[in-house]
Amino acid sequence: KNQNKNWNEMFRRLVSYKKQHNSMVVPYVYIADPKLGRWVNTQRYKKNPISEHRVNLLDSIGFVWNAQDNQWDEMFQKLVAYKNQHNGSMSFPSRDEADIQLGTWVCTQRHRYSIKTISVHRIERLESIGFVWNERYAKYACVLDGKWMEMYDQLVAYKIQHKSTQVPRTYTCENNDMHLGRWVMNQRNAYNRGKLLEKRKDLLNSIDFVW
Structure with a gap:
């Protein structure tokens, strides 16, 4: 009973986090609620042993079982928004922190493409928005701003x-x-x-x- 009570309490905190941040990706080291970050990580790690009821509850609020995929999707959506706001451009000349972060992510995708470590699915998604696999940028990605x-x-x-x-x-x-x-x-x-x-x-x- 105590375990169920504790689990339900953490689930409630996760719901509150989602409402506040509009995201289900809780940092492992989450200063505002350290226990929540560890708990979320534990749910991912224990996905197989966890009960079907709990899996369904987590799925009902859009729980992210693979945080890495979710972060990629978030950056992809930011790239789409940036392209729409800048007349189709996908270059990042400004020193704005958000642009630097997005530019670095774009460099990383080109680099992974050049060394063949990016999935076909991600290649198709990027190409669907007119992404250019520029070999010069790919070869020297992430060291050139x-x-x-x-x-x-x-x-x-x-x-x-x-x-x-x-x-x-x-x-x-x-x-x-x-x-x-x-x-x-x-x-x-x-x-x-x-x-x-x-x-x-x-x-x-x-x-x-x-x-």
Whole structure:
């Protein structure tokens, strides 16, 4: 009886959590209610031994048996919303924390695609919204932030136009006021100090960057 009472009490707390946060994914270390996070994890771990009645109760409130899948779905929905709000764009040049998080997630999907560790189902879902599997981003994913790649693309465009990567220090891109000359100088400085990421150096070398 005491066990049933305790279980029912924790179930009630979980229902309250869902109403408050509109989510069923309780962090394992949940400061506001540490016991709840551990309890939710235990229900997942004990899915087979747990009674059918309790499974049905948990299912009735949308209990998430696989938190990893749920988190992927949440990020996918955020990507759909972002695309709709930004005229179909899936690039993340801003330094807003939410955009950085989403941009990192997108990089991760491209990286997993490049090393063939993403499921066919997820590939199909991403492609259904026009997701682009850009191999350059995939190969160097998660070490290059969106802003750096944006500047790199400007350098590629400059080289195509001027046949050189030796950008004048004061050069600014005409269409977006980006300080490409200053950025190029910063890459050389980082390289000379041994601070430039290896993958970034590889990308620059791939366009015959002049150090």
